[in-house]
Amino acid sequence: MAAQRAGANPGPLGRLWSIAGAAGRAGVSGPATMSPFATGRVVIRALGPFAVDEGTVLPQLRVAYRHDGPGPGEAPQVLVVHALTGSADAAGDWWAPLIGPGRALDTTRFGVLCANLLGGRYGTTGPTETDPRTGEPYGASFPAISTRDQARAQWALLDALGIERLALVTGGSLGGMVALEVALERPAAVRTLLPIAAPAATGALAIAWNSIQLELLRRLGDEGLDLARRLAMTTYRSEPDFESRFGRALEADGTPSIASYLAHQGRKLAGRFDPQTYRVLVEAMDRHDAGAGRGGIGPALARLADHAVRLAGLGIEGDLLYGPAQVRALVAAAAAEGVDASYLELRSTKGHDAFLVEWDQLAAILRDVLAELATGRAAAV
Numbered sequence: 001m002a003a004q005r006a007g008a009n010p011g012p013l014g015r016l017w018s019i020a021g022a023a024g025r026a027g028v029s030g031p032a033t034m035s036p037f038a039t040g041r042v043v044i045r046a047l048g049p050f051a052v053d054e055g056t057v058l059p060q061l062r063v064a065y066r067h068d069g070p071g072p073g074e075a076p077q078v079l080v081v082h083a084l085t086g087s088a089d090a091a092g093d094w095w096a097p098l099i100g101p102g103r104a105l106d107t108t109r110f111g112v113l114c115a116n117l118l119g120g121r122y123g124t125t126g127p128t129e130t131d132p133r134t135g136e137p138y139g140a141s142f143p144a145i146s147t148r149d150q151a152r153a154q155w156a157l158l159d160a161l162g163i164e165r166l167a168l169v170t171g172g173s174l175g176g177m178v179a180l181e182v183a184l185e186r187p188a189a190v191r192t193l194l195p196i197a198a199p200a201a202t203g204a205l206a207i208a209w210n211s212i213q214l215e216l217l218r219r220l221g222d223e224g225l226d227l228a229r230r231l232a233m234t235t236y237r238s239e240p241d242f243e244s245r246f247g248r249a250l251e252a253d254g255t256p257s258i259a260s261y262l263a264h265q266g267r268k269l270a271g272r273f274d275p276q277t278y279r280v281l282v283e284a285m286d287r288h289d290a291g292a293g294r295g296g297i298g299p300a301l302a303r304l305a306d307h308a309v310r311l312a313g314l315g316i317e318g319d320l321l322y323g324p325a326q327v328r329a330l331v332a333a334a335a336a337e338g339v340d341a342s343y344l345e346l347r348s349t350k351g352h353d354a355f356l357v358e359w360d361q362l363a364a365i366l367r368d369v370l371a372e373l374a375t376g377r378a379a380a381v
Contacts, residue, residue, distance in 0.1 A: 064123025
């Protein structure tokens, strides 16, 4: 099991993956006869050596994942990709209102897979996992990774599970960046791509905010993680949201309520996450550029047109990080290359984090996208 920082509380997500990891260290955790599908919980799969773009070969890639619903051959498969500090437990935690029988991602009609990203905190190989060569956690020695590496790790899991085609790939923020790379890595295997609040390449303003967070981590370690999260929260929400929730209200001790809220969010993340993991994932976001090594964003997106991949880019009103203009630019660039591309928008005062709270709008959008799969063209199985 991955080493835990002294005094850190992994929280409910950490307990989920650690219970799964305790069941076994090789192959799928748990009984050898357990189906890899419809797991209904987070399990871990060992996938062998894995090379990252910067040249390092990880001796053993382990990926934590959860699959709900029928397997391939029985139903179309959907891949959901989590954001910066998320886990594989989309169906039981951060997207639970959208996944399950009768919900937008209806697990009586679709198989739904979510895997903890490469470099993540919750069961997949990352800084807190043990390096088999040393017997110690990777920590600061974990190699630099990219969203493309993370997409290839998703495909390594999909290959191991025997999932050859995806009817839909979706995710928000970092998850949307990785979803785009998943489709670009194997466009012939993806029918529809729905990146949410994610650009073709990370812009200067987001990198600027990230640079401050990374400097806090370098200087202050665990305390820096607390402060980095406080800063990040000011970019995840919006001025209307903070004004309506907090305004100029004060706590009993005279602290502004908004400052108390940010302090709570910082402490909560510091209690369940890890500074080196946060650094690795933020730096992966900074490196995100779908056109790198592919001749630019146009030629990269042309790969989607070549294989009739449909792109629906979902922007969020008032998003400070990756706003509507960036998502529109991705859609426009794809359309210019002949991709069947459309722009959608969440109407919300919640800012960037709207993809984690606006359940009714998200459900309607997901239902519409999946309905088009069923009525327009045969969904991949």
